[in-house]
Amino acid sequence: MNLLAIKMLMGDRLKYFGLIVGMTFAAMMIAQQASIYSGLKSQTGTFIRQLSNVDLFVMDEQVRFSEDYKPIPDTALQQIRGIDGVSWAVPIYKNWLRARLEDGTRLTVIVIGLDDATLTGGPAEMVDGSLADLRRDPGVLIDVRDAATKLKLERSGGVPIKVGDRLSINDTDAVIVGSYRGNPSFFWEPTIYTTYSRALRFAPRERHLMSFVLVKLKPGVDAALVQSLIAERTMYRAKTGPEFEAATSGYILKQTGILVNFGLAVILGLIVGALVTGQTFFNFTLDNLRYFATLRAMGVSSLRLVAMVGSQVFTVTSISFGLGIGLAAAFGVIITKTDLAFLMPWQVLAITGVSMFGVASLAALLSLYKVLRLEPGMVFKA
Amino acid sequence: MSNAQASRPPNTANHASGHAATPAVVCRGVTKTYGKGTSAVFALRGVDLSVAPGELLMLVGPSGCGKTTLISIVAGVLDHDEGDCVVYGRNLKSMSNAERTEFRGKTVGFVFQSFNLIPTLTVAENIAVPLLIAGSSRAEAISRSRDILGRVGLGDRWNSRPANLSGGQQQRVAIARSLIHHPRLIVCDEPTSALDHKTGHDVMQLMREVALSSGQSLIVVTHDARIFEFADRIARMDDGKIESIDTPGRALAASHGAVP
Numbered sequence: 001m002n003l004l005a006i007k008m009l010m011g012d013r014l015k016y017f018g019l020i021v022g023m024t025f026a027a028m029m030i031a032q033q034a035s036i037y038s039g040l041k042s043q044t045g046t047f048i049r050q051l052s053n054v055d056l057f058v059m060d061e062q063v064r065f066s067e068d069y070k071p072i073p074d075t076a077l078q079q080i081r082g083i084d085g086v087s088w089a090v091p092i093y094k095n096w097l098r099a100r101l102e103d104g105t106r107l108t109v110i111v112i113g114l115d116d117a118t119l120t121g122g123p124a125e126m127v128d129g130s131l132a133d134l135r136r137d138p139g140v141l142i143d144v145r146d147a148a149t150k151l152k153l154e155r156s157g158g159v160p161i162k163v164g165d166r167l168s169i170n171d172t173d174a175v176i177v178g179s180y181r182g183n184p185s186f187f188w189e190p191t192i193y194t195t196y197s198r199a200l201r202f203a204p205r206e207r208h209l210m211s212f213v214l215v216k217l218k219p220g221v222d223a224a225l226v227q228s229l230i231a232e233r234t235m236y237r238a239k240t241g242p243e244f245e246a247a248t249s250g251y252i253l254k255q256t257g258i259l260v261n262f263g264l265a266v267i268l269g270l271i272v273g274a275l276v277t278g279q280t281f282f283n284f285t286l287d288n289l290r291y292f293a294t295l296r297a298m299g300v301s302s303l304r305l306v307a308m309v310g311s312q313v314f315t316v317t318s319i320s321f322g323l324g325i326g327l328a329a330a331f332g333v334i335i336t337k338t339d340l341a342f343l344m345p346w347q348v349l350a351i352t353g354v355s356m357f358g359v360a361s362l363a364a365l366l367s368l369y370k371v372l373r374l375e376p377g378m379v380f381k382a
Numbered sequence: 383m384s385n386a387q388a389s390r391p392p393n394t395a396n397h398a399s400g401h402a403a404t405p406a407v408v409c410r411g412v413t414k415t416y417g418k419g420t421s422a423v424f425a426l427r428g429v430d431l432s433v434a435p436g437e438l439l440m441l442v443g444p445s446g447c448g449k450t451t452l453i454s455i456v457a458g459v460l461d462h463d464e465g466d467c468v469v470y471g472r473n474l475k476s477m478s479n480a481e482r483t484e485f486r487g488k489t490v491g492f493v494f495q496s497f498n499l500i501p502t503l504t505v506a507e508n509i510a511v512p513l514l515i516a517g518s519s520r521a522e523a524i525s526r527s528r529d530i531l532g533r534v535g536l537g538d539r540w541n542s543r544p545a546n547l548s549g550g551q552q553q554r555v556a557i558a559r560s561l562i563h564h565p566r567l568i569v570c571d572e573p574t575s576a577l578d579h580k581t582g583h584d585v586m587q588l589m590r591e592v593a594l595s596s597g598q599s600l601i602v603v604t605h606d607a608r609i610f611e612f613a614d615r616i617a618r619m620d621d622g623k624i625e626s627i628d629t630p631g632r633a634l635a636a637s638h639g640a641v642p
Contacts, residue, residue: 001514004503011502011543294498297459299487299515301480379459380450380494380571 001300005308006315008288015284019316020323022280023360026273027324027352032331033269034348037262039341043186044252045245047094047112050183051121055223056215056238058089058230063237065248067110067187069095071208072236079234080213085221090115093199094211096189099169103156110191111169113199120214122180122193128163129178134195139177140169145339146190147179169202184339186252274355278363281316285309285367290379292368297379302372309364317360321353406567406599407433407456411465414451414622425451427622428465435566438590438600438612443619449603452619453569456601457490458482470566487515491560491598493589495572497552499544505531505555506540512563530558534588550581557589561598570602574609586612 010016047066048057058080060070080089093113100106114121114134122131127144134141142151148160161167165176174194182191194202200209215238217226223240230238239247253259285292296305325344332342414426425448433439441449454460455467458474467474470489477485491512492498499508509527514520528540534554536547544552553573560568570589574582586609589600602613610616610630617627 003520004500004507004511004514007507008500008502011500290498291500294492294494294500295511295515296483297457297486297492298512299483299485299490301483304515379492379498380454 001304001308002311005311008291009284009312009315015287016316019280019284020320023277023316023320023356024323024327026276026280027321027356028327028331029269029276029324030273030355031325031328031344031348031352033266034351035328035332035342035344036340037259037266038345038348039343040186040259040262041249041253042343043184043341044249046183046185047187048241048245048248050124051214051241053216054121054214054241055217056226056230056240057244058213058215058234058236058238059211061235061237065251066244067094067096067248068251069211071206072210072213073208074210076234076236077210077213080215080230080236083226083229083233085218085226085229087216087218088118089213089215090118090120091196091210092121092212092214093196093203093209095199095203097170097202097204099167099192100171101151101153101161101167102165103153105152105154105156107150108189109169110187110189111199111202112191112193113196114193115214116195116197119195123182125181127179127181131178133177134193136175136177138172138174138198138201139194140167140174140198141178141180141193142176143182143191144179145181150188150190170204172202174198174202184341186341270351270355274359277317277320277356278359281313281360282363282367284312285364289367293379296372305368305372306365309368310361313357313360313364317356321356324356325349325352404435405432405468406435406437407431407467407469407601409452409456409465409467412452412455412462412467413464414448414455414460414462424622426455426462429619429622429624431617431624433567433599433601435599436594436597437614438594438602440610440613440616441601441603441619442605442607442610442616443625445605447619448622449619450571453571453601453603457492457567457569458486487512488563489566491563491565491568493553493556493560493568493570493573495575497544497549497556497576499552499555499559501544504541504543505536505547508544508555509559509562511559512565516563527558527562530562531555534558548581549577550585553577553581553585554588557585561596564596564598566598568598568600570600570604572604572606573602574604574606579608582606582609 045066058076060072063070074091077089077091080086092115093111095111096108097111098106099109112121119131119134123141129141133139142161147162151161153159153161161176163176163179167174167176169192180193185191203209217223227238230236292305329344332344335342409429409431412426412429416423416425429452441452443449451460455462455474456469458469458477462475472485474482506524506527509530510520510523513523513526528537531537531540534557536551536554539547539551544555547555573589574585577585590612594600613630615627616630618625
């Protein structure tokens, strides 16, 4: 009987393709919107994830997210190095500073100062030069994608900046010694890497300048234990990468309307997609109501009728789900080369699948209600 | 003597009196009301009816007189309020929903006014439905439906879609579907109303030949006086009651305003 149900589903090609197109569109919309939201949320943690070899980030207890500059004294570094379980600890500088290009173009840049000795936390993919070139004074690295966009020489007709060009950061000279390919970030200003000591030269005078201490734990050491030791022995807070990332995205979500608004768009996409799915399947089942009623009269049990409609829901939703996810993923591949956010983790697939199967099943069951209640008029009506 | 009369089974004389030895259907004091209170509609007001095995009984009467309600109750599609309705020894009132569903699948065949063939299935698949409901394999069901298609004169159309058949052919398919699982009772709702006279005549001829030759009982709801000749008895209903039960000749005369 389930095979008959599938034939009933696919027999009318026009209706069947209409159903598939409608539900594919719904799946694509849900998956695409959710993936863009997911991508945006993920991009808030780009800086943190780039430091994947770091176990703990030590910071002022008032730091709310990765771009929140509340420096701590250099002495914190020595304190942390003395805590049991710490394999190594290095300083990092991260702040937004003013810069001026050779042609006088002024802009704000994010300066990241890496530990001079180890250059820990540097970009993973160099395009021009090497990370070690940072040791050439007063060298900085730029993101190759920023060169022709955010760092272009606006006042000279938009000429891209390049290796060898000079710029000044906070009125201190710097030379571009290499370029890297960074991952897109939620924070929009161009990111420039240099050494920690040079970053301190660029930074405005303050009593404390160190943004974070990056900590690597000894093998087998419990991160929670070291976190509590740091909290006991210093006045600073240590967070794991995932904790810091969650705090950052949570802060952005709470404090700016961007993610909330996009979240609403996702919910809207979910509702519209679900409604399209539900309405389409509801109409399809209603169109077949007479035949379901006929089958019911001829001795098909309620359970079997539900199973038949269930097999129709499963078939059409599976196909639409696959096609919709495929189209959304294709969209993601197309925008990979841009800074646009797109991330499709398994949760997006789960949300899309559950919404579609849930709503299609509900719509089908609602439309089946009449049949399950079986009115003879329906069966015998002309 | 008409073709219809010529093709009647030999026990027709017994049916005319309405008293066969073991009745296929016995209804006593059956009532049915739709709605409640002031909006209540009394569809059946105490119907007594019996149908013998191998008999073709026609239910006639004006629209809204309760014909469809009565065959719905007899077929186990609809509950009745009071009275008893026993079909082949089974009291419908005492059956659970699941038992009634199983009863319909095994005991009753349906022929509908608008055929109710599933348009996306082939003719053979449509006919195979009752066997599939009963649990037969698809291959067996299709094979048997092709056999019975030959008996209704559509052996070469097994792979067609219903939309590609004429009205008469579709009703033949519907008849084949109603017969394939050998139900003991077949209920037909206005089987010829969508057909021209000749096609309607052919369809009724077919039903008499194919169904009654196997001893199945038929209850046919109709407005079409032109097919009265195929009935063994004709029950005239009005306002939820059976007013009279006649032979085809008397019923035909009554429908023309002259009762012999």
